[in-house]
C-alpha cells in the first residue's frame with residue numbers, strides 16, 4: 001500500500017464526496033453520530049477553527065482525520081475514520097501521527113478527544129459511574145473492539161469521563177496525549 005497524506009484543501013470535489021462516504025461507512029453502526037456526513041465534511045472546509053487531512057490510496061480516500069482549535073494550547077482530535085475495507089492496516093495510526101506532527105508544529109501542547117461507549121465496548125458500559133467518577137478511570141478495559149484501545153496504543157490516556165453522556169450507562173471517555 002502506498003499511502004499519500006494530503007490536506008483537505010487539496011481534495012477534488014469527487015474526493016470530498018468520498019470523505020463523506022467514508023465517514024458514513026465508518027459510523028454505519030452508529031448513524032446518530034453523524035446524521036449529515038456531507039455537512040460534517042463541509043465544516044472542515046468552511047470553519048476557521050477546523051482543519052483535516054486525508055489518506056489517499058491511489059486517488060481514493062481511504063481515511064481522514066480532523067482537528068478543532070478549541071483551547072489556546074489544547075486542540076480536539078475529531079473525527080478519525082478509516083474506510084472499513086481498509087481498517088487494521090495501519091492507516092488510523094499513520095493519520096494520528098501526521099495530525100499530531102502538524103498540530104505540534106502549530107505550538108499546541110495537548111491533543112484530546114472524546115470516544116463514546118454507547119455500544120458496550122469497554123468495561124465502563126452499563127456501570128453507574130457516580131460517585132467519585134475519577135476513581136473509575138484506573139482499570140478501564142476494552143471488552144469488544146472499542147476505539148479506546150486503538151487510541152491507548154497511540155499514546156492517549158484517559159483524562160476524564162462523562163457519565164451517562166449517551167443515556168444511562170453509556171459514557172463518553174475523554175483521552176489526551178502530550179505532543
Ligand SMILES: CC(C)(COP(=O)(O)OP(=O)(O)OC[C@H]1O[C@@H](n2cnc3c(N)ncnc32)[C@H](O)[C@@H]1OP(=O)(O)O)[C@@H](O)C(=O)NCCC(=O)NCCS
Pocket residue numbers: 026027080081082083086087088089090091092093094114115116142144145146147149150153
Ligand atoms: C478506530 C479506527 C480509526 C482505527 O483505524 P485502523 O486503520 O483500523 O487502525 P490501525 O490499523 O492503524 O491500528 C493501529 C493499532 O490499533 C489496533 N486497533 C485498531 N482498531 C482497534 C479497535 N477497534 N480495538 C482495538 N484495537 C484496535 C490495531 O490492531 C493496531 O494494533 P498494533 O499496533 O498492535 O498492530 C477505525 O477502526 C475506524 O475508523 N473505526 C470507526 C470509526 C471510529 O470509531 N472512529 C473513532 C471514533 S472516536
